[in-house]
Amino acid sequence: MKTRHVTRLLAVAAVLAAAATGAPSAQAATGTITGIGGKCVDVAGGASANGTRVQLWSCNGGTAQQWTAGDDGTIRALGKCLDVSGASTLNGAKVQIYDCNGTGAQRWTASGGQLVNAGSGKCLDATGVSSADGTLLQIWTCGAGANQQWTLPTTGTPPTGGPCPSGPFDNPLPTQNPTATKIKDGYNFLEGPVWDAASQTLLLTDMHDGSGAQNVQPSDILRFTPTSNTFATFVTNSGSNGLSLSRDGKSVIAATHDQRSVSVYDLATKQRSTLAASYQGHQFNSPNDVTVGADGTVYFTDPDFQRADRPDQMSGHTDVFRVRNGVVSLIDDSISEPNGIELSPDGRTLYVGGNATGKIYKYPVNADGSTGARSDFVALGGTDGGTVDCAGNVYQATFGDGKIHVFSPAGKALGTISAGQNTTNAAFGGPDGRTLYITSGSPSSGGDTGNYGLYSIRLNVPGWPY
Template structure:
C-alpha cells in the first residue's frame, strides 16, 4: 500500500487543486515514474493504523508556499490538464524566448521566419505580447533579433540578441542598451538564452546557430556569466551547442542544457564563482529552453520529442508532458494564479494549467 508520506502528499495536492487553482476535467498526456509503496495502512477515517501521524484533512487549504516546500514527487504532476493552444493572429515559423512579466501580468515571445529574405544576421524578430487574453506587437519585425528573453531585478526586459551578437536591455519603443557582446576581444557567436540572478548577474548560453558566418567565437560554444560590473566570466567553454539555461530558486545552482542531450549542473558559490557539479539528467536529445519552479523542479523543452520533461532537483524524472504536436522550443512559468506553464513551439504557443501553484513569486 501507499506510504503515509505519499498519502499526505496526494491529499495535500488534492486540496490544492480545489483551493489554489481552477479545476480541470481532462488529463494531460503524462508519462510518470511512480515511487514504490510500503505496507503502512490508513483506515477509513484517515488514521494511520501503523501508529504514524494522522493524515491531514484533504479539505484544508494548502498555500502556494506550502506547495513549494513539499518534496518533489510524480504525484505533483499526476493531473496537469491538457495543453491548450493560444491562437496567434500572425504567421511565424518559430516561437522562442517566452518570459512572464509579473508586474504587467503579460507574456512576451520572440517570433520569426527562417525563410525571411532579409535573413543574414540571424532572423529578424518580432516580439509579441500576450496580455488580457489578446496578442499585440511589442516590437516590430527587425527592430531586435532576439531569442531568449528575461526580466532583471528592476523589471527591465533583457534579451539574448543574435542580430548584434550581444546581450542588451530592450524596450518596446525600440531602444536598446548593450550590456556586453564579446569575450577576450572576440564577438559572441549568437547568444541564445539567459537567466538573471537577483544580484544582477546574467547567465547565458552562446551556441553558434545564428552566427551566419559573421566573426565570433566560432567552434567555441559555451556558457558565460555577465556580472553587474559588466565583466564577462566563462562558466563552461566545453559544452556542445549550449541552449537552455535556468537557476534554482535559491540561486545556488545553475542548469544548462544543450546539443549533447544532457542537463549540466554548476554550483554558484557565495563569491559568485561557479564550478561544475555533474549532470542533473540525460534526456538523450537536444535540450532547448528551460524553466525552474518554486520547488526546484526543472522543466526542459525537448524538441525532438515534442515534449517538456520535468525533473526533480535530484534528477529524478517526474513526467514527460506531451500533446503539443510540434517541436517544443522553450518554457516559461507564471500566470495570474501562478500555475500556468507556457510553452513555445515551432510556430505556436501553448499554455497548460498545472495542478499546483508553481511560481508564487513569478518566474525568470
C-alpha cells in the same frame, strides 16, 4: 526567462524610535513595504547612491523592494537608510536613501498603519494620492488618506528574495503525462517566453527566416495579454531569441543574435542598450538563452544556431558566459551547443542543457555569482529552453518530440507535458504563477512558412520566473 510576483500582505511591525547608526538587530524584519494600490516601496532604478529617490512600483521581488524595518527605527534597503532629504520638516520634502547616520531624518515609527518620521513629525506620503508606477514618496502632514497607509514586514519574516510562496509543495503535474492547450498558432518560430508581472502579460520572441547577405534571422518581441486573449507586436526588429525579466521588473534582458550580443530593452520606453557585446575582444556566436540572479548577475548560452553566414570568432567553441558589473566571464567552453539555462529558486544551482551532448548539466553558484565544477544532472537529448518551479523542479523542452520533461531537484523524472510538434521553450506566468506557457510548432521550410503556437497548462506548483 520568466516573471511573476506573489504579493504578500504583511502585518504592521512596531518600529521603535531609538537612534542608532549600526546595523539593525537580529530582530529586524525584512520584506516588502506596500502602500496605495498594493504597490511596493521601491528604490528608483535599483541604485544605491546617496540621494536616490524612493517611489512606488509594481511588486516584483527585486532587491530594490526589500526593506529591513529594524528595532532601532531605521528602514533600510541596499545598505542605505530611508531618509528625508536635508532633514527637512517641510511638506513635500523628498524621501530618498542615504548613508545611515542615526539622525531623526532616518527614524520612523509605525502608528495606525502610517509611518511617522521622527525628525519632522510628518508622515511618509505617496505624492498626488497616486498609485502609478514611478510615484515619488515625500513627507506630509499626517492625514487619513490611503496614500499614507503602509504595510510593513513583520518581525521574523525572512527576505522573500523572489516571488515564491513557502512550501511544502505537491507533485507539480496534474497527471503524469498531461497535454497543454493551444492558445494560438500561425507564427513562424516562437521562442523565449517571459512573464511580466507588472502588466500581467507574456513577452515572447517570433523569429523569421534568415535574410540579407549574411542570412541573419530577424525577430520581433510579441506581447500576449491573457485577459483579452490577444497578441500584439511589442518591439519590432528586436533581434532576440531568449528573454528574461530584470529583477526590478523594469526591463527585459534579451539574447540578441542580430548583433551577437546580450541586450536590455526598457519596458517603458522600449529603448535598447547593450549589456555584453564580446568576450576578450571576440564577438559571440549567437546568444540564445538567458537568466538572471538575485544580485543582477546575468548568465547566458552562446551556441552557433543563429550565427548564420557570419565568421566564427570563438575558435569553434560554443560557450556559457556570465555578466556581472559589466564584466563578461567564461563559465564553460566545452559543451557542444549549450541552449536552455535556468537558476534554481535559491540561486545556488545553474542548469544548462547541452543540445548536442544529450545531457543537462548543473553548476554550484557561489556567493559572488561565479560557478563551481560542472556535474551531470540528467541524460536528455535535444534539449532546448527550460524553466524551474518554486519547488526547484526542472522543466526542460526537447525540440524533437514536442515535450517538456519535468525532473525533481534530485534528477528524478516526474513526467512529461506534450505540446506541438517541436517545442522550444517554456515559462511560468499568470496571477498565481501556476500557468506554464509553452512555445511549440512546426518550423519553416522557407519563406516564413513555420507554424508555431503558444500553449498553456495549469500546474500544481507556481513557477520561478527568472
